[in-house]
Amino acid sequence: MSQFKERVINVIRQIPRGKVVSYGQVAAYVGMPRAARQIGWTMSKLGNVDLPWWRVVNNAGKITFRGSLYNDKALQKKLLEAEGIPVADDYTFDIEKYRFSPNPKQLQKMELDEA
Numbered sequence: 001m002s003q004f005k006e007r008v009i010n011v012i013r014q015i016p017r018g019k020v021v022s023y024g025q026v027a028a029y030v031g032m033p034r035a036a037r038q039i040g041w042t043m044s045k046l047g048n049v050d051l052p053w054w055r056v057v058n059n060a061g062k063i064t065f066r067g068s069l070y071n072d073k074a075l076q077k078k079l080l081e082a083e084g085i086p087v088a089d090d091y092t093f094d095i096e097k098y099r100f101s102p103n104p105k106q107l108q109k110m111e112l113d114e115a
Contacts, residue, residue: 005042007031008043009046011030012051015052023058023059043065061093061095063076063087064091073091
């Protein structure tokens with residue numbers, strides 16, 4: 001597995017239940033702030049990994065995940081709702097209300113775990 005992919009997985013694992021981050025946030029946390037699309041592509045190629053993938057969304061507060069063999073946006077909607085995040089029928093929600101903003105200690109854990 002590439003170091004980039006490992007770092008993406010580590011960041012996604014840090015997102016707490018009931019919170020979301022955007023693809024751009026993940027990209028910034030792995031040190032590639034302009035790689036939001038690459039994050040989405042990487043996530044779609046992960047396969048059946050034990051990872052809270054549903055917590056990564058479009059920065060506008062919309063589920064845009066195209067899906068993979070294991071996941072799709074209807075499942076993502078269901079999983080977010082199970083965590084207390086209401087999602088409209090058009091797959092939108094209030095991202096700012098549920099956005100995860102890590103504190104310095106959480107950011108440090110992301111960095112420590114990537115090594």
